[in-house]
Amino acid sequence: MKKNKLIYFEEFTDIHQAIEREKQLKNWHREWKLNLIRSINPEFKDLFLQL
Structure with a gap:
């Protein structure tokens, strides 16, 4: 079974910027x-x- 990893993320305070x-x-x-x-x-x- 393949394990999923979180290898990249960005954080935003504004949902519109994130979208x-x-x-x-x-x-x-x-x-x-x-x-x-x-x-x-x-x-x-x-x-x-790290989240």
């Missing part, structure tokens, strides 16, 4: 998303406990 960011990221290419994740979490560690 706009989600829309922006949905339009990104896969490689751009991976580069963003690597810039924050290069080892792809599970970040769930």
Whole structure:
């Protein structure tokens, strides 16, 4: 069974900003998303406990 991990997240205080960011990221290419994740979490560690 594959275990899911939280490898990237962003925090917002305004829901409208969060929705706009989600829309922006949905339009990104896969490689751009991976580069963003690597810039924050290069080892792809599970970040769930940081919430």
